[in-house]
Amino acid sequence: GIQVEQSPPDLILQEGANSTLRCNFSDSVNNLQWFHQNPWGQLINLFYIPSGTKQNGRLSATTVATERYSLLYISSSQTTDSGVYFCAPDSGGGADGLTFGKGTHLIIQP
Amino acid sequence: NAGVTQTPKFQVLKTGQSMTLQCAQDMNHEYMSWYRQDPGMGLRLIHYSVGAGITDQGEVPNGYNVSRSTTEDFPLRLLSAAPSQTSVYFCASSYSRAVNSPLHFGNGTRLTVT
Numbered sequence: 001g002i003q004v005e006q007s008p009p010d011l012i013l014q015e016g017a018n019s020t021l022r023c024n025f026s027d028s029v030n031n032l033q034w035f036h037q038n039p040w041g042q043l044i045n046l047f048y049i050p051s052g053t054k055q056n057g058r059l060s061a062t063t064v065a066t067e068r069y070s071l072l073y074i075s076s077s078q079t080t081d082s083g084v085y086f087c088a089p090d091s092g093g094g095a096d097g098l099t100f101g102k103g104t105h106l107i108i109q110p
Numbered sequence: 111n112a113g114v115t116q117t118p119k120f121q122v123l124k125t126g127q128s129m130t131l132q133c134a135q136d137m138n139h140e141y142m143s144w145y146r147q148d149p150g151m152g153l154r155l156i157h158y159s160v161g162a163g164i165t166d167q168g169e170v171p172n173g174y175n176v177s178r179s180t181t182e183d184f185p186l187r188l189l190s191a192a193p194s195q196t197s198v199y200f201c202a203s204s205y206s207r208a209v210n211s212p213l214h215f216g217n218g219t220r221l222t223v224t
Binding site for chain 2: 001004031033035041042043044045048086088090097098099100101102103
């Protein structure tokens with residue numbers, strides 16, 4: 001199946017800082033989603049972004065499918081941004097469904 | 111709009127016991143799936159369904175059964191619980207696996223097998 005690598009694994013920032021999270025994947029995809037798991041364990045869908053760029057408030061995401069990577073940008077970080085960010089590409093075939101990376105654990109300090 | 115509802119939130123089982131984790135969605139989604147999340151790991155797909163009456167195996171299906179008799183419900187059955195099944199289980203749904211179908215998760219069930 002598709003291999004997913006997220007970096008960095010851990011990130012500690014001060015409130016107000018900007019950050020870029022990266023997701024590399026090994027095969028072509030027809031679907032890629034970014035999720036935020038908050039400290040209470042809830043998984044929230046941030047972006048459905050198989051290609052191109054999308055923005056939602058302080059967050060934006062870019063997927064370059066031909067080069068097999070996606071980036072999640074967080075600007076002006078807030079403490080509520082803390083949690084784990086997962087990317088999940090879907091190669092579109094077989095039983096794999098979405099394949100989740102191991103995530104980037106982000107801590108925003110006040 | 112309730113979205114994806116999972117019950118129970120917490121469960122403790124003894125080795126060898128069986129139980130069913132419930133999942134229901136009210137969004138008329140065709141696609142439903144079960145994932146497990148273990149410490150330091152991402153989520154791994156257990157079983158999925160692309161519509162009522164259709165189920166298939168994911169990456170880690172052993173020890174689990176599913177059925178999809180209605181569009182709304184997708185229960186996960188543990189046949190004979192083992193300590194290796196201690197995990198957090200998430201149910202998720204989307205309109206389909208086709209284009210522009212974001213996946214929505216329930217709040218999870220934390221299962222401990224002793």
